[in-house]
Amino acid sequence: MTDASASTALLTDQYELTMVQAALRSGTAHRQCTFEVFARQLPPGRRYGVVGGTGRMLEGLEQFRFGAAELEYLRRESIVDDATLQFLADYRFSGDISGYAEGEAYFPHSPVLKVTASFAEACLLETFILSVMNHDSAVTSAGSRMTLAAGGRLCLEMGGRRTQEHSAVAAARAAAVVNFAATSNLQAGREWGIPTVGTAAHSFMLLHDSEEEAFAAQVQAFGAGTTLLVDTYDVEAAVRKAVEIAGPELGAVRLDSGDLVQQAHDVRGLLDSLGNQNTQIVVSSDLDEHAIAGLAAAPVNSYGVGTRLVTGSGAPTASMVYKLVERADADGRPVPVEKASAGKTSIGGSKSVLRSIGEDGRAEAEVISAEAPVEESGYTGRTLQVPLVIGGEVQPGCTGEEGVRRAGHRHRASVHQLPAEARRLSSGEPVIPTIFA
Amino acid sequence: MTDASASTALLTDQYELTMVQAALRSGTAHRQCTFEVFARQLPPGRRYGVVGGTGRMLEGLEQFRFGAAELEYLRRESIVDDATLQFLADYRFSGDISGYAEGEAYFPHSPVLKVTASFAEACLLETFILSVMNHDSAVTSAGSRMTLAAGGRLCLEMGGRRTQEHSAVAAARAAAVVNFAATSNLQAGREWGIPTVGTAAHSFMLLHDSEEEAFAAQVQAFGAGTTLLVDTYDVEAAVRKAVEIAGPELGAVRLDSGDLVQQAHDVRGLLDSLGNQNTQIVVSSDLDEHAIAGLAAAPVNSYGVGTRLVTGSGAPTASMVYKLVERADADGRPVPVEKASAGKTSIGGSKSVLRSIGEDGRAEAEVISAEAPVEESGYTGRTLQVPLVIGGEVQPGCTGEEGVRRAGHRHRASVHQLPAEARRLSSGEPVIPTIFA
Numbered sequence: 001m002t003d004a005s006a007s008t009a010l011l012t013d014q015y016e017l018t019m020v021q022a023a024l025r026s027g028t029a030h031r032q033c034t035f036e037v038f039a040r041q042l043p044p045g046r047r048y049g050v051v052g053g054t055g056r057m058l059e060g061l062e063q064f065r066f067g068a069a070e071l072e073y074l075r076r077e078s079i080v081d082d083a084t085l086q087f088l089a090d091y092r093f094s095g096d097i098s099g100y101a102e103g104e105a106y107f108p109h110s111p112v113l114k115v116t117a118s119f120a121e122a123c124l125l126e127t128f129i130l131s132v133m134n135h136d137s138a139v140t141s142a143g144s145r146m147t148l149a150a151g152g153r154l155c156l157e158m159g160g161r162r163t164q165e166h167s168a169v170a171a172a173r174a175a176a177v178v179n180f181a182a183t184s185n186l187q188a189g190r191e192w193g194i195p196t197v198g199t200a201a202h203s204f205m206l207l208h209d210s211e212e213e214a215f216a217a218q219v220q221a222f223g224a225g226t227t228l229l230v231d232t233y234d235v236e237a238a239v240r241k242a243v244e245i246a247g248p249e250l251g252a253v254r255l256d257s258g259d260l261v262q263q264a265h266d267v268r269g270l271l272d273s274l275g276n277q278n279t280q281i282v283v284s285s286d287l288d289e290h291a292i293a294g295l296a297a298a299p300v301n302s303y304g305v306g307t308r309l310v311t312g313s314g315a316p317t318a319s320m321v322y323k324l325v326e327r328a329d330a331d332g333r334p335v336p337v338e339k340a341s342a343g344k345t346s347i348g349g350s351k352s353v354l355r356s357i358g359e360d361g362r363a364e365a366e367v368i369s370a371e372a373p374v375e376e377s378g379y380t381g382r383t384l385q386v387p388l389v390i391g392g393e394v395q396p397g398c399t400g401e402e403g404v405r406r407a408g409h410r411h412r413a414s415v416h417q418l419p420a421e422a423r424r425l426s427s428g429e430p431v432i433p434t435i436f437a
Numbered sequence: 438m439t440d441a442s443a444s445t446a447l448l449t450d451q452y453e454l455t456m457v458q459a460a461l462r463s464g465t466a467h468r469q470c471t472f473e474v475f476a477r478q479l480p481p482g483r484r485y486g487v488v489g490g491t492g493r494m495l496e497g498l499e500q501f502r503f504g505a506a507e508l509e510y511l512r513r514e515s516i517v518d519d520a521t522l523q524f525l526a527d528y529r530f531s532g533d534i535s536g537y538a539e540g541e542a543y544f545p546h547s548p549v550l551k552v553t554a555s556f557a558e559a560c561l562l563e564t565f566i567l568s569v570m571n572h573d574s575a576v577t578s579a580g581s582r583m584t585l586a587a588g589g590r591l592c593l594e595m596g597g598r599r600t601q602e603h604s605a606v607a608a609a610r611a612a613a614v615v616n617f618a619a620t621s622n623l624q625a626g627r628e629w630g631i632p633t634v635g636t637a638a639h640s641f642m643l644l645h646d647s648e649e650e651a652f653a654a655q656v657q658a659f660g661a662g663t664t665l666l667v668d669t670y671d672v673e674a675a676v677r678k679a680v681e682i683a684g685p686e687l688g689a690v691r692l693d694s695g696d697l698v699q700q701a702h703d704v705r706g707l708l709d710s711l712g713n714q715n716t717q718i719v720v721s722s723d724l725d726e727h728a729i730a731g732l733a734a735a736p737v738n739s740y741g742v743g744t745r746l747v748t749g750s751g752a753p754t755a756s757m758v759y760k761l762v763e764r765a766d767a768d769g770r771p772v773p774v775e776k777a778s779a780g781k782t783s784i785g786g787s788k789s790v791l792r793s794i795g796e797d798g799r800a801e802a803e804v805i806s807a808e809a810p811v812e813e814s815g816y817t818g819r820t821l822q823v824p825l826v827i828g829g830e831v832q833p834g835c836t837g838e839e840g841v842r843r844a845g846h847r848h849r850a851s852v853h854q855l856p857a858e859a860r861r862l863s864s865g866e867p868v869i870p871t872i873f874a
Contacts, residue, residue, distance in 0.1 A: 006443065008602065010623040010624040010627055011597075011602040011603070011605065011606065011622075011623075011624050012597070012622075012623055012624075013595070013597055013598065013621040013622065013623070013635050014621050014622075014623055014626075014633045014634060014635030015621065015635030015636055015637055015638055016635075017623070017635075018635055018636055018637065018658070018659065019636075019637050019638065019640070019641045021658050021659075022637065022641065022654045022655045022657070022658035022659065023641065023644060023654065025654060025657055025658045026645065026650065026651075026653075026654030026657070026658075028644050028645055028654070031644060033644070035640070060602070070627075073623075073626070073627045074623075077626065077633070079623070079633065081658075119640075119644050123640060123641075126598070126638075126640075127597055127598050127605075128602060130598035130599070131597055131598055131599075131600065131601060131602035131605055132601070132602055134598065134599050134600070135600055135601035135602075135604070136601075158450070160448075160449070160450055160564055160568055161450065161563070161564050161567035161568055161571065161759075162567070162568075162571050162754040162756070163568065163571070163572055163604070163753075163754060164568060164569070164572035164573075164601065164603065164604040164607050165445065165448040165497070165565060165568035165569055165572075165603075166448070166601060166602075166603035166604065167572070167600070167601040167603065167604045168448065168564075168568055169448065170601050184450040184451050184452065185448075185449075185450065185451075186447040186448075186449055186450070186451055186454070186510075186511075186516070187447040187448050187449075189451075189510070189514065190447055190507075190510045196451045196514070196516065197451060198450050198451030198452030198453075198454075198455055199452055199455055199456075200452055200455065200456050200459065201452055201456065201563075202760075202761070202776050202778065203456070203470075203472070203556075203560060203563075203760070203761035204456045204459065204460065204560075205776070206761045206764065206774040206775075206776060207460065207465050207468060207470065207556050207761065207764055207774075208463065208465055209766065209767065213463065214463075216463075217459045217460065217462060217463030217465070218459045220459070220462055220463070221455070221458050221459035221462045221463075221518075222455065222458075222459065231778045231779070232776045232777070232778060233776070233777050234777070256778065256781075257778035257779045257780055257781045258778065258779030258780060259779070285781075307754060307756070310754075311753040311754055312753075316600075316748040316749075316753040317599040317600060317744060317747075317748055319599070319744070322598075323639075323640070324639075324640035324643045324644065327643065327644055329646065330646065337643040337644075338643075339639050339642070339643060339669045339670070340669070340670050340671070341639065341668045341669060341693065341694035341695065342668070342694045342695030342696070343694055343695060344693070344694045344722075
């Protein structure tokens with residue numbers, strides 16, 4: 001994460017490698033396979049999910065190489081045998097990956113990724129792909145509800161300190177996918193060109209001998225357009241001092257505690273009475289989609305969202321799985337496969353999918369077919385699976401800054417196409433049914 | 438994470454840097470400060486927390502340097518001015534950090550870390566320290582309940598695919614701190630010498646033309662002592678095949694779905710009847726501390742724990758904060774400071790703390806003093822704050838493999854000293870009160 005050239009190949013579970021060893025021995029390692037990534041359910045009560053992490057996964061795929069240091073660890077610890085080490089040393093993913101474009105809405109059983117390659121090549125990627133998709137999709141799925149609840153107001157991602165330091169970077173990117181306007185996280189700014197924000201914390205106020213001195217120091221350093229934090233002591237007194245020091249050009253004040261609705265009204269009134277009609281109000285105290293909705297009628301300009309965003313607002317993982325659905329037999333013919341484990345059944349066969357769209361232009365169903373192509377099902381609508389990797393080559397437009405930008409546009413369009421009930425924050429069923437055609 | 442030499446300095450919020458800029462301008466940047474890390478509450482219903490991440494934070498501290506690439510990003514994006522860039526280029530933390538040793542139990546307001554340095558030096562570390570401690574302590578706090586519930590049975594960490602790929606590595610380490618015996622995560626094995634485990638998934642079973650062929654392939658590759666996954670199709674039939682193929686030396690069978698209590702009894706009986714008294718049973722399906730407790734009477738040998746561990750079993754962040762509690766005034770004299778923000782008050786002054794121990798050898802209270810040294814309070818007990826960094830030098834024994842090993846020993850001792858109610862999984866109050874003396 002901090003070093004784009006670092007190998008991602010050991011960010012995995014041991015059994016991915018031991019399976020390769022056993023399959024190399026049994027002669028099945030090179031059987032052509034299709035694995036699919038899907039979630040059996042959405043988090044309880046959620047009406048849709050949002051695919052996140054696709055671009056980041058593809059960036060990591062390009063670094064999924066076993067270099068000398070990785071191989072030496074595996075050899076020293078006798079994790080796999082020499083034949084497997086040789087296979088790993090030469091490993092380059094040469095298969096195909098297709099899937100939902102990042103930012104797209106998904107539903108139970110939506111095949112958000114499909115990996116087609118030899119067993120050994122595809123098996124090795126399982127843990128890495130799931131780690132990226134499960135984390136990032138948890139954040140995008142939560143964050144989408146927040147930006148919808150915020151309407152036209154800006155959402156700012158500020159949760160880095162409440163999650164692991166590298167998850168923080170990924171969460172900032174996921175927030176951008178679901179149309180957060182900026183992040184506090186500098187590494188995310190550096191990696192994907194996401195706009196960054198940040199001015200001062202309470203410690204800066206306490207560092208100075210008075211609130212006036214702290215405000216003056218900040219205005220001197222960053223100009224009157226800065227955002228002053230006004231709740232360290234007494235909010236009303238602080239707003240008056242802020243206006244006195246920064247003048248009518250004061251950019252914004254930030255409220256980070258207490259009854260935000262009441263305070264927003266009080267502070268707006270006070271700012272207006274002091275002639276600061278253009279000074280904005282930023283709020284940032286334990287916000288989630290419900291708190292944002294509760295502030296809809298309050299005179300607030302932007303929302304700083306932290307803990308609840310980066311922890312998935314009650315659903316910290318998207319619970320996606322990576323399941324073998326088809327593999328070649330000894331003669332190279334494709335065979336659909338599925339397990340029968342209690343409560344964890346899978347549906348065999350490589351899936352095709354479309355989102356059926358009604359006459360009003362809104363989505364009506366997620367239609368999945370494991371047999372004939374879904375187009376033959378009689379349903380019509382929008383296809384969802386796009387090529388992401390062809391013959392080992394990551395396709396253009398999915399990664400880097402462009403990937404985030406495109407995902408942001410796609411998220412808007414995809415959510416706009418959902419039925420209006422998608423905006424409801426109360427618990428409910430998925431907003432469209434998943435149909436196996 | 439994947440590259441120990443990578444800079445950690447941009448894994449931070451922008452405002453840490455802008456505060457330094459403003460403080461450099463106002464002449465307050467070099468005021469001596471003490472920041473403390475603490476949690477205002479434990480997660481709802483929890484009886485204790487466990488400090489996690491200390492060693493990993495100290496490892497990252499040594500890489501907290503602004504190199505040419507980091508400075509170039511900050512310059513290009515005009516995030517701070519030239520004077521601040523110069524300060525950052527020379528930045529080396531030269532202060533002191535003391536705190537609870539990793540693996541120690543903590544309670545509301547326990548000052549788990551204390552950072553003493555100039556404002557600029559200490560301020561810069563806020564986000565990074567909180568990210569590491571909040572994540573890792575969430576996992577250790579959840580995992581401790583699991584290893585306690587497991588009694589003498591082994592717990593195995595297998596959650597990497599349900600959390601971000603670098604969080605997975607940190608979570609595997611955190612699990613080791615609270616006495617998990619092994620992890621599936623290879624990078625954690627590589628970085629901290631944590632034992633790794635893993636054999637095969639359902640996909641390996643489905644890859645082969647029959648379950649017999651899959652079992653035979655695995656036994657051929659890894660010997661009869663391997664663990665065979667027996668719930669892909671029919672459990673009873675699979676156990677019979679497994680014993681037939683691997684013989685009496687079969688190491689273990691793994692159950693990953695269904696009613697684990699009933700199945701464990703059935704499978705144990707079947708294994709015994711087939712002469713496989715030494716074959717162990719591993720279970721691994723959505724386990725948490727409650728499920729583990731529910732399996733206490735079932736004939737299970739070890740628990741593979743995933744999602745619920747790495748997501749903190751309902752509390753994905755420890756919600757620790759980093760608060761300025763004391764700073765020098767213009768004359769260099771220390772001044773305790775605290776904010777008055779509604780619902781987020783802090784208690785000024787650098788804290789000392791001891792855990793008072795009763796005549797039965799059990800902990801009775803967390804005694805914190807912000808005024809005189811806590812030893813003068815009349816309470817007696819065990820001191821908790823140890824030096825971690827002195828004059829910028831990380832103290833020996835806290836980091837690397839040794840750090841994890843020592844934290845594991847400390848965790849056992851610390852939890853053993855808590856009142857017996859600490860083992861209760863039901864919701865309740867912290868098992869000892871926090872007293873401000």
